[in-house]
Amino acid sequence: MxxxxxxxxxxxxxxxxxxxxxxxxxxxxxxxxxxxxxxxxxxxxxxxxxxxxxxxxxxxxxxxxxxxxxxxxxxxxxxxxxxxxxxxxxxxxNGRSTLRTYSLARDLRRPSRILADFRRGRMLAYDATMGGLLTCDISSGRGISHALCSIPAGCTTYSVGRHFMIFGRWDGSVYGSILERKNILCAGLRSMQTAPGRHNSLITASAVCRGDLPKQGLPGAFTGDIQGSIHAWDARTGECLAQIALGGLAHAQPARVAPAAVLPSGDVPPSQNAVVRLDSDGRRYLVALLSSGNVYLIENLFCACERTERTPRISKIGLFKSPGLSAEPSSWVGVQICADYGGQNVVVYNQDRFEVFPFHGESSSVLALAPGQQISLAALECGDHAMVARERSIVGGDPLLMAVVLRSGLVLIVNVRAASFVLQPLARIEPQLLRRWSDAQGAPDPAAAPITAVALTGLVVVVGFRDGAAEMYDTVSGEFCRQVSDGPSRRMRTGASAGGAGAELPVSTILLDDQSAAGLLELGPVIQFFEFGDCYSRQHYSGHRIRKKSRQREKKAVDDEIKSRVRDYEYQEAQLEREYDMVAQYNGEDTTGAEQLQMALALSASLQSSEQGENTSPGGDVTPDEMRQIERIERTEERQRREEAQVAQIAQQQEEAQACQRQEEEDLRLAIRLSLLDTGAPPAQGSSDDNRINN
The missing domain is CATH 1.20.1280 (Monooxygenase)
Known part of the structure; x- marks a missing residue:
């Protein structure tokens, strides 16, 4: 142009x-x-x-x-x-901030595990101390559904998933419970002690598969004992589907499937092969960490349970060593594992070491820590990023980020999918609240870390502090974005904490939605839901839709009420009409001559029978000849009435014809008289026609 x-x-x-x-x-x-x-x-x-x-x-x-x-x-x-x-x-x-705070202290003392479904807007919380299970609306805490699900006595380990939870005891018994099915809370423990699937020793580890509840016949949960034996459980039926021995046994023998690959373990005492950590994606892989430090990967176990030709394959993918760890399972309490099934890696870390083991590789990756630095906690990206297979051709190369929080308060962002021997942090974040926390504490306790919770997405990192506050930082640059929360109010803190208003109420859990700007903070029984953006306009729009639907429902209810009342009125009118007809018929109104005659004959016969003292039916003394005679008389009378009506009609017609003839004659005389007046002829004196003309 x-x-x-x-x-x-x-x-x-x-x-x-x-x-x-x-x-x-x-x-x-x-x-x-x-x-x-x-x-x-x-x-x-x-x-x-x-x-x-x-x-x-x-x-x-x-x-x-x-x-x-x-x-x-x-x-x-x-x-x-x-x-x-x-x-x-x-x-x-820059979005408008929305922060809603509510308390679950009435139903739960202190949640041990919280799971959030931002798509459905529901939250699931479990209190292991009191044995309470609760689900409610994630943004307001309304719509609470509460159930009791107490931990069995002697429980040594438990694991909670979105739809199932499993418990293991010291005597080898296993209990499970389906938490939610078709949006209905249905908690209730049941024993899973089947004869071929019972553990023979103390259970030390448990795990629930990620994702939805698997179909019947597939493993939904796993348990491991102190002897290195792993059992796979059907979450729907409670049946033991497979048994895998990683400890002192010479081979792994899954139930109802082909024998697994031989795993030489040597003459190692069972206590050194205790299963301390388990994790599974519920589709293909099962990761196990033993007290000896060995990390094992079990593949194709789910295919074997489906009775396919593929057999389970067990492989050792690494050895985790760190100062302070021994063969006793109690020394592995601080060791955690995070599996990256999309990138086929598993992260094992404690306060002194952070190491990434690939599923199919030789060398592992280690995060280099400065002397004196210790890891406080770590968290993978929120969402299902770790479950989706890696695709290097997409934008950004498809890494998987992990936030590592040091005890000093420094936050490191690392890529666990980086193919390097030493992991280099992509960003370093030093929260601004560290200075305020240091000033308030004076000489801080080295054993008490200032940051108590962390969560991240591909865009932002949210860190929670011991005083209940939370801040947000950019994942890429590490720059400060905004303050998420200053902590609960004094009244909420007093009601939720047993120690009064001055007691600590730290942030224990942070959950983020990777598809929107929303998240959740857990501070004991206090929950804070935050959201940024145009949430108020969406609420207004949704509120307008709700009000519109409410008006439509009210209008429909009014219409239904009007229709119901009209139908009732019409029914009452019909009833009154029928009653009137019955009364009129009883009184003899609106009846023909034949009906009156029949009634008269019936009454006469009844009177005759009563006089004779006989119990005969009405009209029983009338013979057929008499009936024919009565009918002839009736026809004769009817014919006479018709003839009289015809004669009267003919007479009326004749009178009308005569009247018309007289009118025509009168009009003719008037016309003749008018013509004579026009010609000038004198009219006759005293004529009635002249008078009419003059008038």
Whole structure:
């Protein structure tokens, strides 16, 4: 588009703008406008579809983003990543803040485990101390459904999943309970002590498969004992599906499936092969950590339980060693494992060592810590990122980030999928509240870490402190974003804490939604739900829809009530009409002559029978000849009435004809008289016609 000016020069329009300027303009448009604007010309269409162009726009808009980063959406299109990333960052950083605080102290003393489903807006909390299970609305705490699910006496380990929980005791017995099925809370412990599946010793580890409740015939939970034996359990029926020996036994023998691969363990005492940690994706893999430090991977166990030709395969993938660890299971209390099934890695860490073991590799990766540094806690990315198979071709290279919190308060962001011997942190975060916490504590206790909880997504990191506050930082740059919470109020703190208003109520759990700017803070029985963005407009829209539906329901109820009352009125009218007809018929109203005659005959016969003292039916003394005679008389009377009516009608017609004839004669005389008056002839004196004419 070119417009000529008066001086002969040409002015360039939108179509002639430089490519760099067009890219900057397009980067601020929404997806729907981009799809429509690509129809203007071929040049614009090619720019919109060019992935390299949008990569340059992404780098210009986010210059501090490393070549490897966690994408906001799993796609190969840089344009989609740019749009989605900008939307989420705008909501996290600049969105309107919403913070709702409520307490569960009436039903739960202190939740031991909290699971959140942000899609359904529901939260599941379990209190292991009091044995209480609760589900409610995640944002307001309303709609509470409470059930009792006490821990069995002598319980040594338990694990809670989204739909199932399992307990193991010191005598080898196992108990399980389905928590929620079809959005209904159905907690109730049942014994899983089947004869071929009973443990022979103390149970030291348990795990519930991630995801939904598996179908019948597939493992939904696992337990491990001090002898190194692992049992797979059907969560629906409580049946033992497989037994795998990783300890003093010479082989692994799954139940009802082909024998597993031989695993030489040597002459090691059973106590040194106790299973201390278990983790499974519920699809293919099972990861086990033994007190000897060996990390094992069991593959194809689920396929074997489905009676396929594939047999379980057991392989040793690493050896975890750290100062202070011994063969006793009690020394492994501080050791945790986090499995990355998408990248086929398992992370094992304690306060002194952080190591990543690949499923199918030789070398492991270690996070280098400075002398004197200790790990306080760590957390993988929220969501199902660790469950999805890695795809290097998507935007960002598909890494898996993990936040490692040191006891000093420093937060390190590492990529557990990095193929390097020494893991280098992608970002270092020093929370601002550390200075305030240090000033308040004076000389801080080295054993008490200031940060008590952490959670991260591909965009932000939220850290919770011992005083109940929480802050948010950027995952890529480590910069401070905003304050999430200052902690609960004094009244809420007093009601939730047994020690009064001055007692500590630290943040124990943080849950984030990776698809929106929302999250959850747990401070004992106090829950804080936070959300950033246009949540108020969504609430207003949803409230408008609810009010509209409510009005529609009220209108429908009124219409139904009106229709019901109209039907009742019509029914009452019909009843009154029938009663009136019955009364009229009883009184002899609106009856024909034949009916009256029949009633008279019946009454006469009844009187005759009563006089004779006989109990005969009405009309029983009337003979057929008499009835025929009565009918002839009735027909004769009817014929006479018709003849009389015809005669009266004929007479009336004759009278009408005579009246018409007289009127015609009168009109004729008047016409003749008028004609005579017009000709000048004198009219007759005293004539009645003259009088009528004059009048």
């Amino acid at each position: 070119e417009n000529k000016q008066s001086d002969g020069q040409k002015q360039t329009g939108l179509a002639g703008l430089p490519t760099e300027l067009l890219i900057q303009v397009f980067s601020h448009l929404d997806p729907q406008t981009l799809e429509e604007i690509g129809l203007v010309c071929h040049r614009w269409h090619n720019l919109i579809k060019d992935n390299t162009v949008w990569y340059r726009v992404f780098v210009a808009r986010h210059p501090r983003t490393a070549p490897v980063f966690s994408a906001a959406v799993r796609t190969k299109s840089w344009r989609m990543e740019l749009i989605r990333r900008d939307e989420l960052l705008a909501a996290w950083n």
